Amino acid sequence: MKTKPPKLFLLDVEGTIAPISLVYDQLFPYARAHFQAFLQLHGGEPGVVSDLTMLAEENVGETDESVPRFTTPEYWDDAIPYLNWLMDRDRKSTALKSLQGRIWQRGFETDELTGTLFPDVPKALERWSATSQVAIYSSGSVAAQLLMFRHSNYGDLSPLISGYFDTRTGPKTSPASYEFIAATMSLEPGEIMFFSDVVRELDPAREAGCHTRLVMREGNIPVEDAHGHRRIKSFNVL
Incomplete structure (x- = not known):
């Protein structure tokens, strides 16, 4: 990254690190x-x-x-x-x-289900977790998140994740949710970068003080107005 790396990489799941089809x-x-x-x-x-x-x-x-x-x-x-x-x-x-x-x-x-992740995700998690923290914020339960990373198509990636947040944290459309995550991780919102494919989730994260990235993956719903959020197609650029 050209700028100072965040202390926490906060990731949405569906359409961000995993295909919507999953x-x-x-x-x-x-x-x-x-x-x-x-x-x-x-x-x-x-x-x-x-x-x-x-x-x-x-x-x-x-x-x-x-x-x-x-x-x-x-x-x-x-x-x-x-x-x-x-x-x-x-x-x-x-x-x-x-x-x-x-x-x-x-x-x-029982291997009937597999946590299918995009190919650039494992290396990004390894790279980010070496110097910062990585956390997940998804509407899926924390238990489901853990299962997906433990049984991913790239093996057990759960050791690379420092925190998991779900709907018990609050709605992803509320700035207070991102403030709560920051406090839980003992950080300021400005030390977090949140990644999502949904603008209405990125807006409140930015309002709370977080840095944001709009993730553009194949199969996602096209976004015409990014509301000023920087677009990325791959984690390889970070």
């Missing part, structure tokens, strides 16, 4: 296909009950009349239509993401 063609269909069997086996476990309780609370707040209703966590089978409804809308639901992560765990551990 989520929509592999992970989402796998979760959808295994919801019923997973809940039948694990619906009474404390962690899953906690997720279902959170899901029911979210359902109460829905104003759309078409939403499938799910208000009693004990009847887990009633949750499936609502889970599918949320997935159809790509809703960033913390409860949904947690349940997906639990289901994906088996898929990764």
Whole structure:
């Protein structure tokens, strides 16, 4: 880099370090296909009950009349239509993401799923982590993020990652989320560079004081107005 390297490289996942197809063609269909069997086996476990309780609370707040209703966590089978409804809308639901992560765990551990990353990612992680820190900020749960890096198509890359953040941090469209990440990593926002393929995520990061890069990958939705964020097509330039 021509300028002083950031102390933290903060990375989005979908469309930034991994193809969008990983989520929509592999992970989402796998979760959808295994919801019923997973809940039948694990619906009474404390962690899953906690997720279902959170899901029911979210359902109460829905104003759309078409939403499938799910208000009693004990009847887990009633949750499936609502889970599918949320997935159809790509809703960033913390409860949904947690349940997906639990289901994906088996898929990764049995090699039915692989964390497919872009070819320039492994070398970039090695290069950056040698002098700075690397963290992930994704709507997917921290558990799912860990699985993806431990079972990537380039082997276990998790030792190169210093931190993981998900929807529990706050929405990626809020400057406060990036301020929280900075504080958690004992840094100032100005010491962070955030990479994403979504301008509406980069804007609040910049507002919080972070440096930003708009990642342009093959298969991403074209961006006409970058709002002044520097565009990059590869991590090889950094």
